Amino acid sequence: xxxxxxxxxxxxxxxxxxxxxxxxDLDRAIGDGDxxxxxxxxxxxxxxxxxxxxxxxPGAALEKIGMTLVMNVGGASGPLFGSLFMGxxxxxGDNPGFAEFRNALRAGIELVQQRGRSTAGEKTMxxxxxPLVEMLETFDPGGGTKTVEEIITTARCGMESxxxxxxxxxxAAFLGERSLGHVDPGAMSSYLIIETxxxxxxxxxxxxxxx
Amino acid sequence: xxxxxxxxxxxxxxxVARGAAAxxxxxxxxxxxxxxxxxxxDSRLGTDVAAIRACLDLAWNPPGIAxxxxxxxxxxxxxxAISMCPAEQQERxxxxxxxxxxxxxxxxxxxxxxxxxxxxxxxxxxx
Numbered sequence: 001x002x003x004x005x006x007x008x009x010x011x012x013x014x015x016x017x018x019x020x021x022x023x024x025d026l027d028r029a030i031g032d033g034d035x036x037x038x039x040x041x042x043x044x045x046x047x048x049x050x051x052x053x054x055x056x057x058p059g060a061a062l063e064k065i066g067m068t069l070v071m072n073v074g075g076a077s078g079p080l081f082g083s084l085f086m087g088x089x090x091x092x093g094d095n096p097g098f099a100e101f102r103n104a105l106r107a108g109i110e111l112v113q114q115r116g117r118s119t120a121g122e123k124t125m126x127x128x129x130x131p132l133v134e135m136l137e138t139f140d141p142g143g144g145t146k147t148v149e150e151i152i153t154t155a156r157c158g159m160e161s162x163x164x165x166x167x168x169x170x171x172a173a174f175l176g177e178r179s180l181g182h183v184d185p186g187a188m189s190s191y192l193i194i195e196t197x198x199x200x201x202x203x204x205x206x207x208x209x210x211x
Numbered sequence: 212x213x214x215x216x217x218x219x220x221x222x223x224x225x226x227v228a229r230g231a232a233a234x235x236x237x238x239x240x241x242x243x244x245x246x247x248x249x250x251x252x253d254s255r256l257g258t259d260v261a262a263i264r265a266c267l268d269l270a271w272n273p274p275g276i277a278x279x280x281x282x283x284x285x286x287x288x289x290x291x292a293i294s295m296c297p298a299e300q301q302e303r304x305x306x307x308x309x310x311x312x313x314x315x316x317x318x319x320x321x322x323x324x325x326x327x328x329x330x331x332x333x334x335x336x337x338x
Contacts, residue, residue: 032282034257041253070291074257076284079291115287170283 003096005061006054008200013043015196016189026185030172034075035185042073042081058096059104062089076170077186079115080125087111098141106133116169123165123172123179125186128158132194145202152198159183159191216322216331217244217270220315221263221280221289223256225249231279231312238316239323245315246270258285263292267304275303275328277318277335281311303328307335314338 016023016039024036046053046068053061053068066085070078087108093100109129113119120130135154140147160183167179218235222228228249235245246266251257270276278293280286286306293304305328307314314335321334 034255037255038251038257041251071260072252074251074253074255074259074288076287078260078284079287082291115290 003058003061004200004204005058006050008197009043009046009050009053009065011196011200012193013047015192016040016043019189019192023185023189026183026188030167030175030179030182031185032075032171035077035189038073038075038077039081039189042069042078045069045072057094059089059092059094062086062092065089076116077189080112080186081189083111083115084108084125084129098139102133102136102139105129105136109133118169121165122169123162123167123184123187124169125184125190127162127165127184128155128187128190128194131158131161145205148198148201148205152195155191155194159187162187214272214274215243215325216274216318216328217246217272217276218315218319218322219263219266219270219276219278219289220245220247220311221258221266221278221285222247222249222311223258223281223285225254227281227311231315234312235315235319239319243319243322244270244272245319258288260288260292260295263289264295267292267296267300271300273303275305277322277328277331278304278306279309279311279315279318279335280306305332307332309335309338 020036020040023039024033027033027035046065049068053064056064062085066082066089069085070082088104091104091107112126118124118126120126132154162184163181166177167173167175172179220228220231228247232245232247246269248259248262248266252259267276278289280289289306293301296304307318317338318331318335321331
């Protein structure tokens with residue numbers, strides 16, 4: 001599997017910048033109003049380091065993205081998204097295929113669960129990633145664009161499922177029932193990242209087909 | 212002089228961190244190593260893992276360090292910073308589940324008596 005790391009970094013960064021205000025508004029409703037700013041700061045730092053990151057093997061590149069987020073985000077999404085990428089990178093191996101990627105993603109999610117002392121169903125980013133990794137268990141990596149779109153749909157459903165959930169973790173937990181009816185900002189940025197990664201994959205599939 | 216448990220204060224706000232540290236220092240003088248940090252790398256509200264890591268280095272004493280924090284993400288970033296310390300130090304750095312200012316004051320006064328890490332932590336968590 002060839003990972004277009006530079007293209008992914010640029011695309012994720014642009015996507016999160018474009019949605020920074022929306023993420024911050026969501027976070028103002030149920031958190032402390034800094035999620036959009038924090039994610040933008042973290043991914044700006046990743047973009048600044050992208051030449052070095054792109055020169056690394058895939059696993060080390062993802063670990064470096066994670067460490068850059070940890071050192072720059074400034075809020076809870078630093079250690080959480082940072083752990084996701086660090087776990088993903090650490091377990092990817094030298095010659096990753098689809099199965100290696102899925103297993104590494106699972107390892108990354110386990111790190112997020114440990115760091116946040118959380119599980120799925122608590123109105124967090126895990127409500128996007130846990131159903132996603134379950135879906136990937138039966139996923140056909142040779143299915144082309146259509147199956148990649150199924151990943152986006154799964155992630156979107158995960159994000160939307162947080163709207164009806166009661167927050168028990170993070171600042172939103174202070175709000176109790178007032179957290180109902182709002183999508184979790186961490187789930188939203190998780191969805192945005194997954195959607196962006198999938199769209200990069202779809203673009204690359206199209207390029208391969210036309211060449 | 213016996214070495215005391217050090218205190219590290221991690222707030223989202225640089226002003227809160229400085230203010231809490233000033234109160235603690237006025238109370239316990241220079242017997243206890245007290246370090247504090249607050250704010251993100253670009254000086255907004257939040258916490259900075261590298262800054263926390265630097266505070267842990269400065270406050271390190273063999274009896275250990277008690278860390279006080281204000282909000283959940285400060286705790287998570289403190290835990291990240293601790294995980295970057297040398298392995299033999301990590302087990303002697305504890306995060307106290309306590310109000311940041313009162314916890315720091317009680318932890319520091321307990322530390323100034325030469326108490327061990329668990330006693331210092333308990334003092335903070337009773338705040």
